[in-house]
Amino acid sequence: MNEQTLSMRLERVAAYVPVGARLADIGSDHAYLPVALVLRGAIEAAVAGEVALTPFHAARRSVRENELDDQITVRLANGLAAIEPGDGITAISLCGMGGETIRDILDSDKACLSGQELLIMQPNGGEQPLRQWLMDNGYRILCEEVLRENRFDYEIIVAERSGPVLYSDEELYFGPVLMQARSPAFLAKWQRMLHSRQKTLADFARARQVVPEAKVQEIAQQVQWISELLA
Numbered sequence: 001m002n003e004q005t006l007s008m009r010l011e012r013v014a015a016y017v018p019v020g021a022r023l024a025d026i027g028s029d030h031a032y033l034p035v036a037l038v039l040r041g042a043i044e045a046a047v048a049g050e051v052a053l054t055p056f057h058a059a060r061r062s063v064r065e066n067e068l069d070d071q072i073t074v075r076l077a078n079g080l081a082a083i084e085p086g087d088g089i090t091a092i093s094l095c096g097m098g099g100e101t102i103r104d105i106l107d108s109d110k111a112c113l114s115g116q117e118l119l120i121m122q123p124n125g126g127e128q129p130l131r132q133w134l135m136d137n138g139y140r141i142l143c144e145e146v147l148r149e150n151r152f153d154y155e156i157i158v159a160e161r162s163g164p165v166l167y168s169d170e171e172l173y174f175g176p177v178l179m180q181a182r183s184p185a186f187l188a189k190w191q192r193m194l195h196s197r198q199k200t201l202a203d204f205a206r207a208r209q210v211v212p213e214a215k216v217q218e219i220a221q222q223v224q225w226i227s228e229l230l231a
């Protein structure tokens, strides 16, 4: 993967970034996503935010090597602190981090969000707590996608602030849009998850030490939901 040839995962994320957007890519690492989008003429400008020094330097190098300093600003910053009011950001991407990390980034700097930005997120796990935060903060989930690459299932969640929205526990777990669409990739993911959760329950039953009842109930609930989904 590089700024010319994105992974399928980032290519699918790129597809949700509106044409002409001013993008803030938080946790940008090499800044492959914003560099690719600017090179294609798909977005107007971008901020690449990084909290760690090595990826920050990698992002600066990508931007410099592609002579994009006028269109992409790279900032060393924690989460949304990378965004400045004058940036006029219209879309924010947060990809390749745990769902809880993305949630914490959004939550700790809520005041930085104007509410006009489209959020494009690709959590590595932790989708449920991320969706919970979106619901609790009045964000409607517009698009969702599951894709499989290198034997990993990735989810993409796109949301915008809309006012109060209510999702059921199952919708928060599976994704409200994904549950409706029931794509082959989505069903295959949950088929694999069902086997894994059933194995976990069987391991609990054989375990030498007592597993807390709440943990057993949590996994049993998930097995029930997944079985119903796939029935």
Ligand SMILES: C[S@@+](CC[C@H](N)C(=O)[O-])C[C@H]1O[C@@H](n2cnc3c(N)ncnc32)[C@H](O)[C@@H]1O
Pocket: 010, 026, 027, 028, 029, 030, 049, 050, 051, 052, 055, 077, 078, 079, 080, 094, 095, 096, 097, 101, 105
């Ligand atoms: C696995 S990389 C993902 C890079 C790229 N977004 C992608 O999807 O390919 C995650 C990056 O997020 C950065 N990161 C983690 N927490 C962050 C935070 N609070 N603020 C900014 N960057 C963060 C890490 O330093 C790391 O470079």
